[in-house]
Amino acid sequence: MPLPQSALAPEAATTAPALSYRRTVDRGDVHRWAVSEVFLTDYEDLTADKYLAAAQLPPAHYYFGDHTGPGADAPDSMLLLECCRQAATCIAHRGLGIARDSAFHVTDWTLDLTGAAPPAHDRPRELNITAAVTRSRVRSGTVRAARYVLELSQGGTVLGRCDISACYSPSEEAEIVRRYHRKSTPPLSGSLPTLPPGTPVSPADVARRDPTNVALADARHVAGGVAAVIAVPSGHRTHFDHPQDHYTAMILMEAARQAALLAAGSGVRITGYRSRFARFAELDAPVRVSAVRRTSNEVAVRFRQHGTIASEIAVGISEEF
Helix, strand or coil, rough: CCHHHHHHCCCCCCCCCCCCCCCCCHHHHHHHCCCCHHHHHEEEEEECCEEEEECCCCCCCCCCCCCCCCCCCCCCHHHHHHHHHHHHHHHHHCCCCCCCEEEEEEEEEEEEEEEEEEEEECCCEEEEEEEEEEEEEEEHHHHHHEEEEEEECCCCCCEEEEEEEEEEEEEHHHHHHHHHHHHHCCHHHCCCCCCCCCHHHHHHHHCCCHHCCCCCEEEEEEECCCCCCCCCCCCCHHHHHHCCEECCCCHHHHHHHHHHHHHHHHEEEEEEEEEEEEECCCCCCCCCCEEEECCCCCEEEEEEEEEEEEEEEEEEEEECC
């Protein structure tokens, strides 16, 4: 799943100031309530469209550290996605001037894991992020959409590249649009049951240890693949660190990862994601998931609600370790 290389300036890393890993950034800059869920530790403007960020990867975490199988000693793909999300969100606020109360909507998200992480040692892993940003839509001097191309490295080794496109709306405007399309006020995640209905997938089948980190239920094999529904407990401390009125892109990415493992086998290694989010996945109706292994190195995952595709995510896999 290669990403374009030209968006990242080769001189960015050599001219960059030293970044700190001593403390986290303001949790509000990355849309978190719990400081324990903040991994970004520093941020720096290089130019109007080039930025640097640093993150410390937690040596243990009940969700981001809860994975088994091939690559279990390397940083989890979900953790790298979250670091990219935090970096892009921080840049949006500090670098692009997006208001704190704006609504964020991710439209496309790609991660390509290109290199093996250096061996773990006695200190937490330190992640470097170089970002190139394109303001793809500006209205009355305010950025309304942007694309972020991020390069991830650790100890001089490039781990991969990430591409995120997002739209931004003033909170009042976003609320009006959401109500118009739904014809009602969306419920918040606190209204979800503590234990989701249905039969949860076995944690071992989706490379998890903790049952609370399973995101799928009622999985079954169908012609050509696997079908299931999203099932996330309302009290999940990472997915719902703060109230949400929809299933977030991160939840859909995790559900896609799990569906891909069900379709291909939990012994494969995840190599990336190529995602498109067409509409919100609402909390008050079932989100149906289908996963089909299209090729030896890719599983196509679709999310449908009310018969309409809400998101499509291609999950890259490899049987070589």
